[in-house]
Amino acid sequence: MAKRADVVSLPDTTMIEETLLTVPGVRGARILRASDTDIGEVHIIASPRRALKKIVRDIESVLVVRFNYRIDYRRISLVQLAEGATVDRVSLDRVEQVQQPDGTYIEVDLLNGQQRYTGRCVVGPDTAEAAAKATVAALNGMFAPQAPLELAGVQCTTFGAREVITTYVTYQDMALEHVLGTTFVRSSVAEAAARSVLAATNRRLAGWLPDQQHAPASRLVVA
Secondary structure, eight states: OOEESSOOOOOOHHHHHHHHTTSTTEEEEEEEEEETTEEEEEEEEEOTTSOHHHHHHHHHHHHHHHHOEEOOGGGEEEEEOOTTOOOOOOEEEEEEEEEETTEEEEEEEEEETTEEEEEEEEOOSOHHHHHHHHHHHHHHTTTTTOOOEEEEEEEEEEETTEEEEEEEEEEESSSEEEEEEEEEOSSOHHHHHHHHHHHHHHHHHHHHOOOOTTOOSEEEEEO
């Protein structure tokens, strides 16, 4: 049973996960919260170069020192992946503006291994927002019939002479998670917005996605 010296809410889940990623041997981390003041489960992808007991002890120590939170080690689940083994990252294959009988759309194709997911959103006054929504729609195709990802905001800014797109995405499962992605505009604003969404979500997808063994080879989702 986890014990705390106070009842102050834990910080954002993303902050805790990013802190755990600094522990030697930790290659991936996901927190499942039981409440604002309690962690239900900690899931870790670990390197085989360190003993699991040492990684668990380090995780316990980090939670105590950084967040004043003491966790029962039985709530920490670890899996070791061989060096060189990787979790597939979703890649951007296509961003295109297409004309349909009912209007003009931004279409985004994503590849997850051999599986293709297409998201579509009607083009409005904000091309970046339409492309970001199409990308989120494509990602939600991986979770169907649920759609846990939602675009919370898109911002275009300029740093020096470079235009930058930042997207804010939320993921709703047992708890609400918030992620940000930022990328420079290179070929187009639409492509940058799509890449920004992937920058926000790709680190988390391995922990979020359900078993994809029986997923269809392709799926189109309209935002």
